[in-house]
Amino acid sequence: MSDMQHILIIGATSAIAEQTARKFAEAGAKLFLVARNPDKLGPVAADLRLRGASEVKECVVDLLDFDQHPRVVQEAWESWDGIDAVLIAHGTLDDQEACQGSFDEAKKALDSNFLSAASLCTEIANRMEAQKSGTLAVISSVAGDRGRQSNYVYGAAKAGLDSFLSGLRNRLFQSGVHVVTIKPGFVDTPMTAEIEKGPLFASAEKVGGGIYKAMQKKRNVVYLPWFWWGIMTIIRNVPETIFKRLKL
Secondary structure, three states, rough: OOOOOOEEEOOOOOHHHHHHHHHHOOOOOOOEEEEOOOHHHHHHHHHHHHHOOOOEEEOOOOOOOHHHHHHHHHHHHHHHHOEEEEEEEEEEEOOOHHHHOHHHHHHHHHHHHHHHHHHHHHHHHHHHHHHHEEEHHHHHHHHOOOOOOOOOOHHHHHHHHHHHHHHHHHHHHHEEHHHHEEOOOOOOOOOOOOOOOOOEEEEEHHHHHHHHHHHHHHEEEEEEOOOHHHHHHHHHHHOOOHHOOOOO
């Protein structure tokens, strides 16, 4: 049995989060699920109970309402007198043209993909630091490794998140708290439904299983699937004089 038995999953109705939650359910964990849409959250919770979760609690909240974050985290912590592990999995894949045409649209993307996660991480990190234990995993993206014209607003949000998590990992290490940065590539989910699928796409099930393993093994930064590490190493090392001429 895993030593992670009290699990908080934020953005629990996302395809990747649901697949990760199934792994914890099969291990008999207690799950506290947070999501925006109650019509989607209810069926997910019911499915996890059937798969073996010893207890499932549900919390409906709009995660862009930052003022609600302290309440949600406190409610989760009080449910079982502490949380062993957290997965933050919410976010949006925003339209680049809309974002570059209007800063209001760009700000929505930054709020959704960086600032809301940073707010939640702050609340969670302080509690884990106080209890001197815990694993905090956050889904970022390979898009944060280098700005590209096709999605640089989304990429900027994820780059900011990567740096935030790196500093948090450094800060919390001495307290026995581990921070895992999850960097998926292309994943076949409802969020990418409009994108033509190619050989680099992975299933949500495969990525969810990879996240579960990374949390158990207390990895630092993990690319999912693994080959994205090599792809992004090449992209990061293309000289800027060449890179700016590429249509990526």
